[in-house]
Amino acid sequence: MKIQKISYCPECHSTEAVPYKKYDTVHNGPRYLHKCVECNAIFSETIGTPMEHLKSPISKVASALRIRSEGMGLRATGRVLNMHKNTVSTWEQLFADQKETLMLYSFCHNFVSLVFEGDELYTIVNKRSEPSSSKGWTAVIMERSSRFIVEQQCGNKDANLFESVMLTVCEYIAQTDDLSFLSDGERRYGNTLFSLCAEALRNDKPGRPPVVLPPGVKVRVKNKGDQKHKRGPKRPKYQAPVKEHPETKQDLSESDIHANHVEANNAAMRRRNSAYRRRTNTYAKSTSGLQRTLDVHLLIHNFVRKHWTTGEVPAVAMGVLRAPLGLEDILKMQQYS
Numbered sequence: 510m511k512i513q514k515i516s517y518c519p520e521c522h523s524t525e526a527v528p529y530k531k532y533d534t535v536h537n538g539p540r541y542l543h544k545c546v547e548c549n550a551i552f553s554e555t556i557g558t559p560m561e562h563l564k565s566p567i568s569k570v571a572s573a574l575r576i577r578s579e580g581m582g583l584r585a586t587g588r589v590l591n592m593h594k595n596t597v598s599t600w601e602q603l604f605a606d607q608k609e610t611l612m613l614y615s616f617c618h619n620f621v622s623l624v625f626e627g628d629e630l631y632t633i634v635n636k637r638s639e640p641s642s643s644k645g646w647t648a649v650i651m652e653r654s655s656r657f658i659v660e661q662q663c664g665n666k667d668a669n670l671f672e673s674v675m676l677t678v679c680e681y682i683a684q685t686d687d688l689s690f691l692s693d694g695e696r697r698y699g700n701t702l703f704s705l706c707a708e709a710l711r712n713d714k715p716g717r718p719p720v721v722l723p724p725g726v727k728v729r730v731k732n733k734g735d736q737k738h739k740r741g742p743k744r745p746k747y748q749a750p751v752k753e754h755p756e757t758k759q760d761l762s763e764s765d766i767h768a769n770h771v772e773a774n775n776a777a778m779r780r781r782n783s784a785y786r787r788r789t790n791t792y793a794k795s796t797s798g799l800q801r802t803l804d805v806h807l808l809i810h811n812f813v814r815k816h817w818t819t820g821e822v823p824a825v826a827m828g829v830l831r832a833p834l835g836l837e838d839i840l841k842m843q844q845y846s
C-alpha cells in the first residue's frame with residue numbers, strides 16, 4: 510500500500526479539492542488553502558496533521574525527534590536545540606498521536622502467516638519502588654520475521670496491561686489464517702487472548718460444545734524451571750496452555766519456537782529510549798510520558814528506520830508499506846478520523 514498525501518475535507522470528508530489561495534509561512538514556505546469541490550468548505554493543507562498548529566520549521570521538529578530517538582533525554586535535547594523541554598515533549602506527543610492512523614495500514618492487509626512474540630521489560634516511573642508495584646512494566650508484542658512491533662504498552666503488570674496489548678493482537682486474527690503467539694514463560698498473554706476471542710466449537714456431539722481459539726490460532730508458552738533436578742516425567746519444553754481449534758495446523762517445531770527476538774529488541778530499547786536506561790536518573794516521571802516515548806519509538810522502529818538485522822524497515826518487510834517513511838512524511842500525514 511502506498512501512502513499518499515490527500516487532504517480530505519474536514520466537513521464532508523471528500524478528497525476532491527482545488528487550490529483556493531496560496532499563503533507564505535515564516536518557516537515552512539508556501540502553503541495552500543484548499544476549497545472542497547463537494548461542499549465549498551475552505552481548509553488548510555495541514556489540517557488534521559501534527560503541523561496544523563505549529564509555527565516551528567518542520568525540519569526542527571524532525572531533528573528533535575531524531576535526537577530523542579538516539580537516546581538523549583528531554584532536557585539534554587532541549588539544551589542542544591535551545592528550546593524548552595516541554596516543547597520537545599509536546600512535539601513528541603503530536604508525533605505519537607499518528608500511531609492510530611499509521612497502524613491502520615497493517616489492519617487493512619492480509620498476511621499468509623504471522624508469528625508474534627510477547628515479552629516484558631521494566632523501568633522505573635518517578636520513584637523507585639518494588640518491581641511488583643511498579644507502573645513501569647512494558648509489554649511488547651513483535652512480529653517475528655519482519656520485526657514489526659505490533660503493540661507496546663506500559664503500566665502495572667496486571668490484567669489490564671495484558672488486555673491492552675492482546676486487543677491489538679485480536680485485530681490481526683481476521684487478517685490471516687495462520688497466527689502463532691509465543692511467550693517465554695508468561696501465561697497471561699495466552700489466557701487473555703483466549704478470554705478475548707475464544708469461540709464455541711460447533712460439532713454434532715451432544716452436550717455443551719467445547720470453547721476453543723479461532724481456527725489457525727496457536728499459543729505456545731515456554732515451561733520455565735530447571736528440568737534436570739525435578740522428579741517425575743520430563744515436561745515438554747513448550748506447551749499449549751489453551752484449547753485450540755481441531756482444524757489448526759500443528760506445524761510449529763521446537764526450534765521454530767525457540768528464538769526470542771523481542772529480547773534482542775529490549776537491548777535496543779534500553780539504548781534508544783532514555784527512560785529505559787539503567788543506572789541513570791533519566792527515568793520517566795509518569796506513565797503517560799512513558800507511553801508517549803513508547804509510541805514514538807514504535808512508529809520510528811516500524812516505519813522509518815532500517816532494522817539492524819534484516820536491513821529492512823519492518824513495515825516494508827511485513828508488506829504493509831512499499832517504501833519507508835521519513836519523519837517529515839509522518840508529520841505531514843492527516844490523521845484518520
Ligand SMILES: [Zn+2]
Pocket residue numbers: 518519520521522523545546547548549550
Ligand atoms: Zn467538503
